[in-house]
Amino acid sequence: MAGSKTNERPGTRASVKYVRGSASKARRVLDLIRNKSVVDASEILQFSETGVSQVIQKLLNSAIANAEHNDNIPGEELFVAACYADEGPTLKRFRPRARGRATKINKRTCHITVIVARYEGEDLEELREKQSNRAGSSAAQAEARRRRVAASQDDAAAEDANAGAAAAGAAGAAAVAGGTDLEEINGIGPKFAEQLVDAGVPDIAALANLSDDKKAELAEDIQGDDIDGWVAQAKDHPNAADNSAFAAGAALAASMRGGAEVADSTEEVTDTEAADDAAAEEE
Numbered sequence: 001m002a003g004s005k006t007n008e009r010p011g012t013r014a015s016v017k018y019v020r021g022s023a024s025k026a027r028r029v030l031d032l033i034r035n036k037s038v039v040d041a042s043e044i045l046q047f048s049e050t051g052v053s054q055v056i057q058k059l060l061n062s063a064i065a066n067a068e069h070n071d072n073i074p075g076e077e078l079f080v081a082a083c084y085a086d087e088g089p090t091l092k093r094f095r096p097r098a099r100g101r102a103t104k105i106n107k108r109t110c111h112i113t114v115i116v117a118r119y120e121g122e123d124l125e126e127l128r129e130k131q132s133n134r135a136g137s138s139a140a141q142a143e144a145r146r147r148r149v150a151a152s153q154d155d156a157a158a159e160d161a162n163a164g165a166a167a168a169g170a171a172g173a174a175a176v177a178g179g180t181d182l183e184e185i186n187g188i189g190p191k192f193a194e195q196l197v198d199a200g201v202p203d204i205a206a207l208a209n210l211s212d213d214k215k216a217e218l219a220e221d222i223q224g225d226d227i228d229g230w231v232a233q234a235k236d237h238p239n240a241a242d243n244s245a246f247a248a249g250a251a252l253a254a255s256m257r258g259g260a261e262v263a264d265s266t267e268e269v270t271d272t273e274a275a276d277d278a279a280a281e282e283e
Helices: 023-033 038-046 052-070 122-176 190-198 204-208 212-221 227-236 238-242 244-282
Strands: 012-020 078-087 091-096 102-107 109-118
Touching: 012 052, 023 038, 023 052, 023 078, 023 109, 038 052, 038 078, 052 078, 052 109, 204 227, 212 227
Parallel strands: none
Antiparallel strands: 012 109, 078 109, 091 102
């Protein structure tokens, strides 16, 4: 007994007529998706470079929608049971040629039909198993990707923390070692900056507020250099204004240290006088 004809096969169909294109070109694309699942067929049509592929893609989506709404069949369980293209009417046009002649132009059209049906028996079970494996694989890949991103973020946070700690340590070490901005003044190199720090001039603000006696003392200690020029540059430098509070604090601390030294010396003198009085009484 002969099988059923292509246009008489059971299933849900959708058709489009009078497509501007030859039937032979449409059949080349239809041969690629015949007997494929609707998912694979959609992927094939998506990456096909022929112009009629867009029309067939819309037609396939229409057939899937008809099966879902009219026959209550899940779209994931469908496959392309049959697809064919019939020739439509030909539009005849003419092109002018040399010596008053004309050449015939045939603009072909076609009618395209796509029939989708549901998998049955073992094919349906195999499809469901493949979909479950694909879903599980996708979920596993998503989880692995999430873990990689989380690990990468943790590593980045750890690197930032280490960098911050290193910067803080460097800043602390620089503060302990007497880090200074004096080298921003023209003529002050690392050596002169170190000498100025040792002399009690830690930064540009302190240099800008030097007294005349301190400048004379520095001129004797650091010979052959323009102390006055350094002080003038420091007064015009932005850091002098920014560190004015620090300079005031440093001056206050110095005055307090001086007062403490005076008090200590006074106490020493008092103790010495008391000891002398006690010795005189014993004699």
